[in-house]
Amino acid sequence: MKVALALLLSLFLSVAAIAQQKLYSTNNKEALKYISAANQNIDDHMYDEAIQNLNKSLEEDSKFIDARALLGDLYRMKRLYKQAIEQYTKTIALNPEFNRGIYLKLGEVEINEAKYTESKQHLEKYLTYPGAAPDSYAYAQKLLADAKFSIQAVQHPVPFKPINVGAEINTAYDEYLPVATADESVLIFTRKINDNEDFYKSDKVDGKWSKATYLSNQINTDKYNEGAQSISQDGKYLFFTGCNRPDGLGRCDIYIAQKRGDDWAKPIDLSPPVNTPGWESQPSINYDGRTLYFVSNRKGGYGGYDIWKSTLTDKGWGEPENLGPNINTAYNEQSPFIHPDDSTLYFSSNGWPGLGSKDLFVSRMGKDGKWQKPENLGYPINSNGDEGGLSLTANGDYAFFSSDNLNGFGGYDIYTFELPVNIRPHRVTYVKGHVKDAKTQEPLEAAVEIIDLQSNTPVYQDYSGEEHGDFLATLTSGKNYGLNISKSGYLFYSENFSLRNYKGTKPFDIIALLSPIEVGSKVILKNIFFDTNKFDLQAESKAELSKMIDFLQMNKTVRVEVSGHTDNVGQHANNQTLSENRAKSVYQYLINHGIAAARLVYKGYGETQPIAPNTTDDDKARNRRTEFMIIGK
Structure with missing residues (x-):
């Protein structure tokens, strides 16, 4: 300002x-x-x-x-x-x-x-x-x-009915800056006691928030303030602001801590080019953990405090980029929150037209990849006082914020409210999974990758939890996603999530069973696609085919059969021919990309090996499949 x-x-x-x-x-x-x-x-x-x-x-x-x-x-x-x-x-x-x-x-x-x-x-x-x-x-x-x-x-007021989240979280002290994981199972917030800011967390049990507890001695300190945090969608990474710490570069720096079991590892300063001798604060990490939005007063901005972003590369965090004049003004822009849809940004500002002091705004990314001019969230969400620190649930229906003027338990309390429809983000759901050994049912730490099949770009890359084999990733509606899970010594796991016409709210909850590499083990390739009654591979099959090639290159002695299957619609002979031609298309693609023909066979089974009754459209779709089976080691 x-x-x-x-x-x-x-x-x-x-x-x-x-x-x-x-x-x-x-x-x-x-x-x-x-x-x-x-x-x-x-x-x-x-x-x-x-x-x-x-x-x-x-x-x-x-x-x-x-x-x-x-x-x-x-x-x-x-x-x-x-x-x-x-x-x-x-x-x-x-x-x-x-x-x-x-x-x-x-x-x-x-x-x-x-x-x-x-x-x-x-x-x-x-x-x-x-x-x-x-x-x-x-x-x-x-x-x-x-x-x-x-x-x-x-x-022209907008609907606004704030609800105090309750005495399990709010106290006579100040509670503010709440953020939740995508499945809303954990809420992390800042509590201020005797001018010292620390993180606390509450778990949601049977739909209710449990008594808030001190987050971790690894992160919280008695001497320094910790605040302005952002949690990754799966709850495994915490980005936060630490001020005046001896390992910092400036007055306030951004740190990252990783969840390890039931506790957190020691935080790490993000270092240049994100942190500088100036002031960096209020991080917000995007859905795939590769773009970090934050606030800084560094040179090159438009005003006092501006919103910047840095993208993770193979060499670390890239040079920060100012979000430009459609977001930043000659005054102050702060408290960014990037929604998991990756195209809706909420923030506070006293530069854009508002009701006094700082107001909350939303900006949406245009088709050209640039942020559009922001929209004020309206009255009475905004008032003549200071509004800031808004965060949303992954589904975009509800927001969290803090206030000290709504007759709460004392000081700043945390509230939630239903967001008016016109200022909600794109519909987002999530996939939550547990990876296990198919034979022993023991949890496995494995590489998890989710790919936007149309653009063939990863939207999530991480490992399932070492202790529980768990992972969580958000998915934006309107797209087709492929999930692949891999671990040395096992066949990979394949799943598809088509959200092109998705209007639901129910998340995907799966148990991914990885089969050890042994003769007879098979994978249903759920991201191999053909047009109806055709055997030409669609472009969206490329990611899954690449995963097959990677597997065969890592396991050079393995021999496999590629098999095609159909439902029972149409003539038996036609189905047999179609299934064989589809299997052959995959077989030929693998050979064309360096896999020796001696390691591969293909076979069509037509409608003879259904995995579901051919009584509904969904079950028929399950029977139309391509499989990948180990026939030699």
Whole structure:
């Protein structure tokens, strides 16, 4: 907020300087004595004493316009807006042309008190004066845009029914900045006790939040503050802000910690180019863990605090990129939250038209890959106070936020509310899985990859949990995804999630059984696709075919049979021929990509080996499949 702060100080100091240099509007010696004392108090930064002396001066002469205007400036500086409005209004009543700057300052404090109509009138009055300094003129235009927007917003409120999340999480202390995992099983938030900020967590059990507990001694400290966190969708990685830590580069840095079993590993400073000797904070990690949004006051921005992003490469985090003028302004943009749909960004700003101080906004990524101009979330979600720290559930229906003015348990409490439909993100669901040995049922740590089959790009790459074999990844509607799970010594696992016409809310919950590499073990290749009654491989089959090639190259002695199967629709002979031709297409693709023909055979089984009754469309689709079976080691 460099611009606004500079203007505030300059406007305040200009009046104080004039008061010291000009001939005053009173001859009352006592009134002059008290304003002189007040000016000395201001020079000494003793503002409460200055207020006392100015009030005494006005007791001696209630029409002493210089003292009244200066008293308004002091109240404004101390954010006592009602008192400032009173003094500025009385100043104008004494002399409407005393100082044109009063109209700008009065318009500003009236916005902070939600007096938008009055603010509009006074700002328009200020803008009628010629010769205003460019910065002051621009600031007045910005405030006028706020006032005009606010008048309309208050007349057209949006649905907003905040619900306190309860005494298991909220206390008499401050609780704020809540973030949840994609399955909403864990909520992590900041609690402030005796000016020390630490992380706490609550688990959702049978639909209710459990008693919040201290997150971890590995992350929390007694000496430093930890806050402004972001949790990966699967709950395995925590990005957070640490300030004044001995291993940091600047006043505040971004750190990452990884979940290990039931505890967390020691946090690691992200280092340059993300962290600098400046100020980096408020991270938000995207759905696949490869793009980090954060706030910084580094050089190259548009204002005081800007939102930046850094993308993970093979060499580490890349050079941060400013999100540009469709997000950042000459003022402050903070508290970014990138939704798991990867195309909807929520943040707070005092630069875009709003209802006063910081408001919450949403921006959506356009088809050109650029962020569009943001939309204010509306009144009463936003108010004349500070709004910030919004996060959403993965399905996009509900938001979490914190507030200290909703009659909670004390201080800032955490609340949730149903998000109006027009400001929700794209529909997102998630797949939650456990990887096990098919024979022993023991959990396995394995490589998990989910691919957008149309673009053939990974959207999730990680390992299932070492202890429980678990993983979790979010999926955005409108796309076709392939899941592959692999581990040395095992056949890979294949699954498909088609969300092209997905309108549901139920997530996918699977148990992925990996079969040891032995003769007779087989995999149903769920991401091999053909057009109806055709055997040409579709482009979306490429990812699965690449996985087959990788497997055969890693296991060079293995021999396999590629088999094709159909449902019972149509003539038996036609189905037999179709299944054989489809198996041959896969066989030929593997040979064309370097797999020796001696290691491969193909065979069509037609409709003779169904894995489900041919009684429904879904079961028939299951029977139309391509398989991959070990026939030699």
